[in-house]
Amino acid sequence: MRRSTVGGACGLAAVLVAASGLAGDVAVVPLGLWQQAASGGDVECLAVLRPVASPSADLSAVxxxxxxxxxxxxxxxxxxxxxxxxxxxxxxxxxxxxxELARNPEIAGLSPLRTAHALRKEGKALMKVPDVQAKGFTGLGIGIAVLDTGVDYTHPELAPGGTGAGVKTIKLYDAVDNDQDPRDGEGHGTAVAGIAAGSDGGVAPRSTVVAVRVLNNDGEGSSAQILAGLDAVLTSVRTGNPYNIRVLNLSLGGYDDDWPPGPDTCDDLDPAFDAAFQALTEAGVLVVAAAGNGGCSRGVAWPACLSTALAVGAVYDAEICMDPIPVPFMCLSTQMSFGEGQCMRDGCVQNTKADRITCYSDSGTKLGVWAPSHCAKTARKGGGYEDCFGGTSAAAPYTAGVAALLAQAYPLHGPAALRKALEQTGKARTDDRNSITRNRVEALAAFDFLASYCGPPEPPTDFRGDPVGICPGGSATLSWNAVGTPDAYRVQRSLTPDFSIVEETVTASNSLVITYAAATPATLYYRVRAERACGSHSLWSTTAALPYAPQCGRTVRRHLTR
Structure with a gap:
């Protein structure tokens, strides 16, 4: 389990005093919570805790x-x-x-409980995925966490399901029923997983699906449930990351009175999810979220509106024939119609065309990329296939699948570099509704971009501890030789040589003073890697093993009896 001792509580920004006029060290409280309180009923919320200062880089074991x-x-x-x-x-x-709760000194901010919905509505060729697959990259060894209605792990493209080696779908957690069986009872999550990682037709067909059920059989779930799913993923990553989760997909979201949606980002409105997404990013996981299907041009849905999420809007993957006639290659209509959305009361009607931005896709300054949607053929719960799965729910896993291919091809590039490659390459598409231009994801262009971007630094050399052991109340200095000019170093400590459970700190120096205190002897294992701010890192250094003896340095008095 990895515990960071730098950056406070997941890097939360400074907290502002709420507009209610409360003064002093008071938590941020959204207006909607005050309105709930004024109604006289109970208020359900998520409290973000203030960071607790750590006295040193290493925490005591006992x-x-x-x-x-x-x-x-x-x-x-x-x-x-x-x-x-x-x-x-x-x-x-x-x-x-x-x-009283808002004035509690332990609380930095409060978030309202939100309701998320599955965002319902072939794009591999459009994104040149086959060109990258032809280079031998299929997502092998990469885990894609899918937080949704669950996954049908009995479907041929997503089977078998389990928790051991060799399974296609990892049954990680069910936050709805609070158990370890995230089987899909609705179908949306199965379709999403099939696009990203289906073993026959997925973008990353040999990647592992890590299934987390956060939406019920009606396709709905609370922000508390989704947060529990994110917590389960983070726990897995911090306890050795056995499934090598590098990408997380959220084809869900919604709107609220405080986010109808608005422009830019919504970090200040939801400090709980801001903390969660920052923690996942720090842990090496790229968060991909559907932009929303409300037809909004001023902003994207929650939680895609958070700055640490890559918000994905939708384009058509091809011209879609909606009214074929019994004459080869003839079609009376390529027009599709969509129902009411958050920002389109009467729905919308549109002629389909490859790379055309869909009329239902949310868009705004927060949008990161476009990706294909209608009509994706993908796995259907219970067997068989959905012939026309779409919406930004499809665009997000298309993007997540490409990110998995890139993570396999460039294992030393972190989420910042992967996101940069996806956002800075591809085909530029301008939304006529708001004149915002973003790139439509193209796997080959992103692959080529990373070949020359943010080259990983060399690992530090001559990693050592001085002295070679630690006593209670004493300290040791870890030091290493820098190779090149990395921006920072990440140091990990573990009580086991496989580093399955770790504590870590980040420093700009090439040395670190460490302390330790425990009641029993132990061997402390340390390692270090170099990191670049642009999003890449080196391999880990050799391991330094320092013995710890709770009695060393003490005078032992022998009592003799006659």
Whole structure:
């Protein structure tokens, strides 16, 4: 389990005082929560905790049991859920206590509970995926986390399901039923997983699907459930990342009174998801999110509106014949119609054409890329295939699949570099509704871009500790030789040589003073890697093993008896 000791609580930005006029060290409280409180009922929310300062880069292995944040609120029965890897607590409190909760010094901000929906609505050739697959890259060894209605892991393209080696779909977690069986009861998640990673027709056919069910059989779920799914992914990544999760797909989202949607990003409105996405990015996972199907041109849906998510809008993959006639290659109509959306009360009608931006796709300054949607042929729950799956729900996994191909081809490039490659290459498409231009994803162009962008640094050499052991109350200095000019170094410590559970810190120096305290002897294993700000990193250095003895450095007095 990886614990970062730098950057505070997942790098949360400074918190501003809410517009309610409260002064002092008060948590950010969205207007909607105050309105709920004023109605006299209970308020359900997500509390983001303030960072707790760490006295040194290394945490003690043993200490007195820590007092859980908001323990007083838990004894009063108001805490519904805690998240193991995220600085967030899910609460339900009487409205009259919201002001007291906001003034709690442990809380940095409050997020309302939101409801997400599955965003419903062949693009490999359009994105030149076969050109990259022809180079031998199929996503082998890369995990794509799919947070959705679950996955039908009995479908031939997504089977078998399990948790051991060699399975196609990892059954990671079900946040709806709170168990380890994320089988799809609705169908949306199966279609999404099939586009990204189906073993026959997926963009990354040999990648692993990591299934997390966060939406129920009606295709709906709360932000607390989605956060629990994100927490499960982060836990897996921080405990050795056994499934090598490098990409996470969210083909879900919604709108709210405070995000109808708006322009730019929504980080300040949802500090809980901002913290989660930043933690995932820091852990090496690219978050890909569907932009939304509301037909909005001012902004994208939540949670794609968060700055650390790559928001994906939709284009048609081809001209689609909606009214064929029994004459070869003849078609009376290529027009498609779509129902009511968030920003299109009467729906929209549009002639289809390859690379044309769909009339239902959300768009705005936050949008990252375009990707194909209608009509994707993909896996259907229960067997067989969906013949025309679309919407930004399809565009996101098309992009996630390409990211998996890039992650396999360039394993030392992190999420920042992968995102840069996807956003800076491809075919430029301008949205006539708002004149915003973004690139439509093209796998081959992104592949070629990374060949010369952000080259990984060389690993540090001569990694060593001085002295070669640690005593209680003492310290040792880790040092290494720099090769080139990397921007930072990441140092990890583990109690096992496989580094399955680690603590880590980041430093700009090529040395680090370490301390340790425990009641029993141990061998401490350390390693370091170099990192570039543009998003690549070196291989890990050799391992330095430092023994720890709780009795060393102490005077032992022998008592003799006659």
């Amino acid at each position: 200490a007195s049991a820590p007092v859980l944040p908001l323990a007083h609120w838990e004894t009063r029965g108001y805490v519904l859920r805690r998240y193991s890897e995220l600085p967030v607590v899910h609460l339900r409190v009487p409205g009259r206590l919201l002001d």
